Amino acid sequence: MTAFQPFHSAVNRIPVPREQAQKKGYSSDLFEDDVAPAHDHLAAERWTGSVDLKITVKTPLVFGEQSAEPSSSREVNKQGRPCVSLPVDVNGKVIVPPTMIKGMISRAFETLTCSRFRVFAGHDEPLTYRVDLAQANGLFPGVVYYDDEIQGWAVEILNGTGTKNESALLRDSAREGVGRVYLEEHFEIKPRNGGKYPDEDQVLSEFRRRTPHGQWTRAIVTKWRGKSGPVTLVTHLWNERRKQFERFFEPPKGVGSANKIEVYGFPCRTAPPGKYARDLYQDKKYERFFFKAQRTKDDLIVRGTALELPSDVIEKYVNVIRSYIEMGGQEKGRHLLNRAASCVDRDKVGELSENDLVFAVLDRKELESTNGEVARNVEVKAILPTMVGRRAYECSPTELAAQQGVLPVGSKDRASAADRVFGYVVPSPELGAVGGDVASRGRISISAVDSSNAVVSRDRRDLPPLLSPKVSSARRFLTDSSGKTPLTSSGGPLRRGDYFREGQYLGSACYPVHRNQLGKNEFPKGNQEELGAKDGESSNDAVRLAVKSWIKAGSDFKCTLRYQNLSRDELAALLWVLTPENLVPEEERDSSSSKVGYLRMGLGKPYGLGVVEVRIVGHSLKARSGADLANDYVLLESCDGLDRQDTSPVDFSLPKEDLLMKEPWVRAMQRSAYGYAGRREVRYMTLDENRANNLTDARTSEPKRGRGISPRELFGEDAGVPLTIQDPDRNDKKNNRNGGRQHRGGRQGGHHGNTHHHGRRH
Incomplete structure (x- = not known):
């Protein structure tokens, strides 16, 4: 088997358009429900x-x-x-x-x-499905709290300095990442081996101790333009004992001007307690710092916009957490669970708590109408425990079915042809059901x-x-009402998040x-x-x-x-x-x-x-x-x-x-x-082909041209034609090298939301 050679998919789907078949006048004994x-x-x-x-x-x-x-x-x-x-x-x-x-x-x-x-x-x-890095672009950092006014859970959007979805990088590696570790003026760190300054590992260890997950923190974030784009990094932490900011990181030499902003916010560490970002996956160098609060001219703290969390959003969050736990059990500890999945009891999977940090998906159309500003009427579509990870589809398979x-048949008068000929057992009969309403x-x-x-x-x-x-x-199993592959209105492949939606089969x-x-x-x-x-x-x-x-x-x-x-x-x-x-x-x-x-x-x-x-x-x-x-x-x-x-x-x-x-x-x-x-071979897609097929546009999260290919429909003129996944050539790789990189910052919106919350504690 050779990657990027023509092949036929080993797993495919046969459409099941029951309603359409029933409307065509075929035999009622074969296509209608009955006793x-x-x-x-x-x-x-x-x-x-x-x-x-x-x-x-x-x-x-x-x-x-x-x-x-x-x-x-x-x-x-x-x-x-x-x-x-x-x-x-x-x-x-x-x-x-x-x-x-x-x-x-x-x-x-x-x-x-x-x-x-x-x-x-x-x-x-x-x-749930695993997203690529490009799909993290539209996520807004937020902190969950219980709002006494609405008598329910809400999320406060902490979108940085007023831009669309800005958070700061929280370096979690002593030797990798943007900026330089600042070794001087750490008066509370004792250098090793009689040295003049502590080493990088000591500084990072103290930085991690002072930035525990979910703790309301006073810091300075420094912004500069790096080689790959704008950078926003937590560089200083407030030292309460000395009543001054202590510097832990600084921009690299030669970057030019850097802008320092004093903020309040929450360190968001997706790695479980005692673990580093790299323990989640090898190339992860950073955690995140959610912030919005900054002092005004009147020395007041401006807070983020608070949005109500609908019950269905909370339920989907529970599903995402559950999927991590279930997959972790199946993989028998081969992969480390993130903080949200590893720190819950089985009886409290996905249960929200005060000051839980989440990444929020907001309604794109409403954001477009407000020019990217987060107003109180913007709808929360989903909340997620990690920036890049698993997300829940809109509909469950049961809802689509x-x-x-x-x-499957639920009552004796709804038995389909195969049920009537080969027999059936009702999966969940009603209490007191007898006879054909049971089996x-x-x-x-x-x-x-x-x-x-x-x-x-x-x-x-x-x-x-x-x-x-x-x-x-989803690409292996979903069809539209005609039995074909679901496509966009322009005939292109769907984004991963647009599968399992109403109207699909x-x-x-x-x-x-x-x-x-x-x-x-x-x-x-x-x-x-x-x-x-x-x-x-x-x-x-x-x-x-x-x-x-x-x-x-x-x-x-x-x-x-x-x-x-x-x-x-x-x-x-x-x-x-x-x-x-x-x-x-x-x-x-x-x-x-x-x-x-x-x-x-x-x-x-x-x-x-x-x-x-x-x-x-x-x-x-x-x-x-x-x-x-x-x-x-x-x-x-x-x-x-x-x-x-x-x-x-x-x-x-x-x-x-x-x-x-x-x-x-x-x-x-x-x-x-x-x-x-x-x-031609009949086989699964190789790992390299799968990666190439999942390449997405960094801005829209839509599959790149020639990507997002589904198994060939088993009917029609092209049913016997093999699939081919194009091997990304050097130019393609060069053009897409930023395809998975998150855009930090964005256009200044100037919106600072409401200045207080009812029932909120800090």
């Missing part, structure tokens, strides 16, 4: 019978219960290395669970019929699976970590077939770039899944699918997904009709594993209507399961099939099932 038929009788007009299936394995098939194997290696965690083995019976014969076969077919049926998501849990809160109509048994069953033709390999292989799809990777995750692996018994290499993992993660055996046994390509299984009480259209849809020729995109078909598409099961789907061809065994379909069954029972000629004649699948054709085959969700389903022609 699942009862099991107490077989309706006269419905169909009951069975069909034999042959399932041919096309790429290695891995399944079974995952466990941990003992290991004496010190590099492996205490639970042992994760492993998986095929389940076998007492005779050593592979057991293929019928539920796995049923789930595979159910998934295909659900996709074809635009049914509700049948598994959808844990997405009630807005997801509810608007889209794809949430419904499906009308499909799978017999014991004959695996006598399965060829088992015990040639141990390794799989990269089986990462579940991250819904927060959730796509159904899919893993397109890797055609270049068909018929081969190859496992993926799975390096860290392919995974999008951190350096060294995938090379660590402790996180790689050991496959101790697996089924080889060329093997096959046999089983019988039994169905009861299906409508003609439901049976037609079931037979359609069990016919592999139907799963081929129209543009890939030829006159020989020899091409087929595939279904997926088992582990490792993103890496091309688990591809199977599911085919109806010739002349095995048995189908009897309820009326015919009743008549046969009366005449003692036949009964369910002992039919005397076979039926052809062509007797059950999809209604309006020609029109359905033109719909985006069907075309996307076919493309995913067939895969891509040609020899």
